[in-house]
Amino acid sequence: MSSAREKILKTASELMEKQGYHGTGLNEIIQTSGAPKGSLYYYFPDGKEQLASEAILQAGKTVSDRFRERTAAEPNAAQAIRDFLYMVAQRMEETNFYTGSTMTMIAMETVANSKRINQACQQGYTILIEAFRDKLLSGGMDATRAGDMAGMIIAAVEGGIILSRTYQDANHLRRIADHIFQMLRVDKI
Amino acid sequence: MSSAREKILKTASELMEKQGYHGTGLNEIIQTSGAPKGSLYYYFPDGKEQLASEAILQAGKTVSDRFRERTAAEPNAAQAIRDFLYMVAQRMEETNFYTGSTMTMIAMETVANSKRINQACQQGYTILIEAFRDKLLSGGMDATRAGDMAGMIIAAVEGGIILSRTYQDANHLRRIADHIFQMLRVDKI
DNA sequence: GTCTATACACTGATAGAC
DNA sequence: GTCTATCAGTGTATAGAC
Numbered sequence: 024m025s026s027a028r029e030k031i032l033k034t035a036s037e038l039m040e041k042q043g044y045h046g047t048g049l050n051e052i053i054q055t056s057g058a059p060k061g062s063l064y065y066y067f068p069d070g071k072e073q074l075a076s077e078a079i080l081q082a083g084k085t086v087s088d089r090f091r092e093r094t095a096a097e098p099n100a101a102q103a104i105r106d107f108l109y110m111v112a113q114r115m116e117e118t119n120f121y122t123g124s125t126m127t128m129i130a131m132e133t134v135a136n137s138k139r140i141n142q143a144c145q146q147g148y149t150i151l152i153e154a155f156r157d158k159l160l161s162g163g164m165d166a167t168r169a170g171d172m173a174g175m176i177i178a179a180v181e182g183g184i185i186l187s188r189t190y191q192d193a194n195h196l197r198r199i200a201d202h203i204f205q206m207l208r209v210d211k212i
Numbered sequence: 213m214s215s216a217r218e219k220i221l222k223t224a225s226e227l228m229e230k231q232g233y234h235g236t237g238l239n240e241i242i243q244t245s246g247a248p249k250g251s252l253y254y255y256f257p258d259g260k261e262q263l264a265s266e267a268i269l270q271a272g273k274t275v276s277d278r279f280r281e282r283t284a285a286e287p288n289a290a291q292a293i294r295d296f297l298y299m300v301a302q303r304m305e306e307t308n309f310y311t312g313s314t315m316t317m318i319a320m321e322t323v324a325n326s327k328r329i330n331q332a333c334q335q336g337y338t339i340l341i342e343a344f345r346d347k348l349l350s351g352g353m354d355a356t357r358a359g360d361m362a363g364m365i366i367a368a369v370e371g372g373i374i375l376s377r378t379y380q381d382a383n384h385l386r387r388i389a390d391h392i393f394q395m396l397r398v399d400k401i
Numbered sequence: 402g403t404c405t406a407t408a409c410a411c412t413g414a415t416a417g418a419c
Numbered sequence: 420g421t422c423t424a425t426c427a428g429t430g431t432a433t434a435g436a437c
Contacts, residue, residue: 027420043321045234049413061421070413121324130378131317132232135310144378174375174384175391181374182367189319189333195363202364206395216402237430250403259432404437412429419422 028066030056036078040125044075044132044140075129076143082125083147087154100162101207104155108180108200112193115184120191123184152177162212176203217255219245225267229314233264233321233329264318265332271314272336276343289351290396293344297369297389301382304373309380312373341366351401365392 034056038047049071053060067073093110094103115123130144156173160166183199223245227236238260242249256262282299283292304312319333345362349355372388 025420041324043232043234043317045232046321046325048411050411059421061423064414065420124320127374128232128317128320131313131374132235132321134377134380135230136235141378148375148378171387175368175388178371178375178384178388179364179368180371182369182371185316185320185370186337186363186367188323189330189337191323195367198360199364199367214402234430238432239429248403250405253432254402260430402437404435406434406436408431408433410430410432413427415426416424417422418424419420 025066027058027062030058031063031066032074032078032081034058035074036082036125039075039078039129040082040123041121043128044071049074072137072139075133075137076140079126079129079140079143079147083150087150090151090154090158094158098162100158100164100212101204101210103158104176104207105200105204108183108203109197111180111184112187112196112200115187115196116193120188120193123188124181127181127185148177159207159212162210164210164212168210172207179203214251214255216247216251219247220252220255221263221267221270223247224263225271225314228264228267228318229271229312230310232317233260238263261326261328264322264326265329268315268318268329268332268336272339276339279340279343279347283347287351289347289353289401290393290399292347293365293396294389294393297372297392298386300369300373301376301385301389304376304385305382309377309382312377313370316370316374337366348396348401351399353399353401357399361396368392 031052035047035052038052038055041047049063052074053063063074064070067077090107093107094100097103097106111123126144126147129140130148133140133144152170152173155176156169159169159172164172179199179202180196183196186195187193220241224236224241227241227244230236238252241263242252252263253259256266279296282296283289286292286295300312315333315336318329319337322329322333341359341362344365345358348358348361353361368388368391369385372385375384376382
């Protein structure tokens with residue numbers, strides 16, 4: 024895998040997470056990444072749409088992989104999920120609330136315009152929901168409820184990230200995490 | 213209140229709800245609204261930033277007013293909230309999932325760039341959360357829990373709107389609504 | 402209050418040399 | 420693979436006539 028390609032993709036992901044799809048220019052991506060300008064359309068012949076699609080998919084995979092890693096050691100699913108969300112909250116604080124959800128913004132911005140990006144967002148969310156669902160399954164929750172709850176959790180967390188980012192206060196997300204924890208304790212998993 | 217000013221504000225609100233802040237141009241707003249072009253900077257001397265700030269505040273007020281109206285007749289708070297959210301879900305279906313949250317996208321896009329817009333978003337969310345909190349209070353919930361639950365509900369609903377919009381399926385939001393209903397039934401309000 | 406015209410930066414994208 | 424130069428279009432914003 025080429026280094027220039029990786030740098031461009033990583034920078035695009037970070038900038039779009041902070042400023043959104045339309046708020047991030049290709050020139051800005053090139054300058055920030057330090058990658059050679061001629062490389063952009065060489066590695067991403069379909070331009071910005073392709074770049075965003077790949078950035079979203081990568082972001083979804085990265086988060087779900089990280090979730091699986093960080094929660095592997097904790098068999099208590101409720102506890103594991105809360106711990107992970109607290110980690111996300113702390114990361115938001117450490118990054119001036121610019122991080123948290125690469126997908127949310129791009130998903131909202133581009134529904135009306137790009138089928139391709141929309142499909143990438145759907146895949147990204149699906150991967151993420153599956154990771155949470157699997158953790159609930161491993162805790163002994165039945166399949167139907169696990170799928171339902173995983174979707175619920177992702178929705179609440181996305182909302183919590185939005186509020187935390189808007190109010191610049193990660194405690195909104197932490198309260199969501201606590202609530203999810205209480206909710207899951209009922210299932211004794 | 214001038215008609216041209218209102219038309220510009222309304223159109224800006226609708227377009228930004230669909231395409232986001234950076235995805236919506238001032239020329240597009242003028243053309244779509246049919247308002248005279250010379251009026252934009254006459255009524256909004258601070259340009260796009262002012263326009264977005266006012267659009268957000270108005271959107272927050274509109275939604276919270278509508279919530280208070282539609283839920284006034286139903287004394288059961290849990291039922292009232294669910295009914296309202298089902299109405300939002302139906303409206304999303306009727307508008308090709310372009311509606312649902314004027315604030316979310318703009319809030320996320322502009323945190324890094326505009327203090328003014330960010331404050332408008334905070335106010336908008338606060339107004340909205342208060343409307344839900346008041347309904348819970350009127351149902352007999354104690355103040356601390358009502359404030360907490362209102363924030364939780366808004367977060368879950370925002371997340372539900374994001375998923376519904378991304379997957380083009382309003383049932384994501386309806387499932388959230390059902391879950392909130394179950395959750396509130398525990399409080400017997 | 403509304404009009405036209407326009408300034409100037411920046412956008413995504415392409416061409417052709419090396 | 421990477422470079423430079425450049426395209427046409429659009430972005431926000433302003434000036435000055437009416």
